[in-house]
Amino acid sequence: MTRASTQPAEPVSPRLRPVAAPAVEDEPEPRGPAAETHTPPPPQPGSDADVLARAQAGDHYAFAQLYSLHKRRIYSLCLRMVGNVAEAEDLTQEAFLQLHRKIATFRGDSAFSTWLHRLAINVVLMHLRKKGLSVISLDEAMEPTPEEGPGRSFGAPDLSLAGSIDRLALERAIADLPAGYRLIFVLHDIEGYEHNEIAAMLDCSIGNSKSQLHKARLKLRDAMRTVPRREGRR
Amino acid sequence: MTQDRYNMTCEEFQAQMPELIGSGEDAGSHPHVLNCALCRALLSDLETIAEAARQLFPVEDPPDHLWDQIESAIKQEHEPSRK
Numbered sequence A: 001m002t003r004a005s006t007q008p009a010e011p012v013s014p015r016l017r018p019v020a021a022p023a024v025e026d027e028p029e030p031r032g033p034a035a036e037t038h039t040p041p042p043p044q045p046g047s048d049a050d051v052l053a054r055a056q057a058g059d060h061y062a063f064a065q066l067y068s069l070h071k072r073r074i075y076s077l078c079l080r081m082v083g084n085v086a087e088a089e090d091l092t093q094e095a096f097l098q099l100h101r102k103i104a105t106f107r108g109d110s111a112f113s114t115w116l117h118r119l120a121i122n123v124v125l126m127h128l129r130k131k132g133l134s135v136i137s138l139d140e141a142m143e144p145t146p147e148e149g150p151g152r153s154f155g156a157p158d159l160s161l162a163g164s165i166d167r168l169a170l171e172r173a174i175a176d177l178p179a180g181y182r183l184i185f186v187l188h189d190i191e192g193y194e195h196n197e198i199a200a201m202l203d204c205s206i207g208n209s210k211s212q213l214h215k216a217r218l219k220l221r222d223a224m225r226t227v228p229r230r231e232g233r234r
Numbered sequence B: 001m002t003q004d005r006y007n008m009t010c011e012e013f014q015a016q017m018p019e020l021i022g023s024g025e026d027a028g029s030h031p032h033v034l035n036c037a038l039c040r041a042l043l044s045d046l047e048t049i050a051e052a053a054r055q056l057f058p059v060e061d062p063p064d065h066l067w068d069q070i071e072s073a074i075k076q077e078h079e080p081s082r083k
Helices: A048-056 A060-082 A085-105 A112-130 A135-142 A167-175 A179-190 A195-202 A206-225 B010-022 B031-035 B037-054 B065-078
Strands: none
Touching: A048 A060, A048 A085, A060 A085, A060 A112, A060 A167, A060 A179, A060 B065, A085 A112, A085 B065, A112 A179, A112 A195, A167 A179, A167 A206, A167 B037, A179 A195, A179 A206, A179 B037, A195 A206, A206 B010, A206 B037, B010 B031, B010 B037, B031 B037
16 A cells, blocks of 8 residues: 555654665465465455446446546546646546446456556546646756755754654645655655655666655755744645 | 765765665664764665655555546547447
């Protein structure tokens, strides 16, 4: 399961260590040698596996159930990646249309939710590439500007975040990040992908991914330090 | 770039931060961090942001009409083309 699931995030220490690859939430339990010779039991009627199987067989009602089960997660992912409600709606629609076209090809090599999540990310990335967010622009975004050099924190007033962050203010600050920064921050820090996975998805180097994530966090830090404490609106 | 971990400037340390953090090393135990309040505060803030991000859940539901649009698009795709 990725970080954006409904499960609480597990404690990570030290907190800035790369998070684990998105875990597989519906992965079949490892089976012993004896179990390998047995045919798995059919899914229980009404279970997630049953809904999936029926949707794969073309049951429209089951597909609607899948939509209900996953719409929030996919829409939230799209919204965070693009930072725009109208685009997020279009991308969510496109992701579920692609799901409908491809669902029969799902073979269960990974969890369905992981597969769908990756499909949605690909839809968003395709969209962003069409809009012109290429690796080149990602690299350009990482070039230090005079105000973003590594030493920019020098002499900064000692206004620590004091270990607490308003969630809504953070959501808004993420939405305000430049597209390249936002993409990597969302994929790494929220969705739980590792730098090598992000580099593969975005066709950039692992170093670029690390650098861009760092700059995204610096930008968020600046944004959060200027948020009035009372602020909580979105 | 100076590689002496014990005699780094803040600029040198901060230039190495993306790699240091991204590699999973415990940046908090770096000699420069132990001796520099500024970089320690910076690291602490970045940790706070990363931690807060991990606790963000999907909070937004798409509008109700989105399913109607998806359903309509699916029907269109499956409709036999007419001449």
